[in-house]
Amino acid sequence: MEVQVIRLEQGDIGPRIALKTQGGVIWVYWRGDPPTRGQFTNVELAVSRVLTWGEELETVSAAEAGEPTLGVLDGTLETVDADGTVILRVGHSVVMLSAEGTPPAPGTRVRLRNCEITAYPTNL
Incomplete structure (x- = not known):
């Protein structure tokens, strides 16, 4: 995923970085050499724990989907396995x-919030 580095801070477990993505501006813990502010880079995002539908993952209305919101990642649900x-x-x-609970139908706009996200730089 191509992102832009917006802000850098030192977090409890390493560098904490604000990234501008196509789905919003999110805070992540960074693994690897720290980037520089303003830098465009490619990353893989990882969420280490199981999330719950209706809590950390929720549906987003059409009106909300167009509003940029700090600290959340908006996207479209592609698939959910058994x-x-x-x-x-x-x-x-x-x-x-990974998530538990009852998901919405594929194609639904969803929002990821209130969870720890880690970014791993890639060489694309």
Whole structure:
């Protein structure tokens, strides 16, 4: 996923970075050499714990989908496997995560919030 580095801070477990994505501006923990402010780079995003539909993952109305919101990642639900593996499309990229509960139908706009996200730089 191509992102732009907006802000850098030192977090409890390493560099904490604000990234501008096609799905919103999110805070992530950074793994690898720290980027520089303003830099465009490619990353893979990882969410380490199982999320819950209706809590960290929720549907987004058409009106809300167009509003930029700090601290959330908006995307389109692509698929959900029987074991709870979720594929979320964010712009031209996908984010894979695990969730429990009852998901909405594929194609629904969803929002990811209130969870720890880690960014791993890639060499694309």
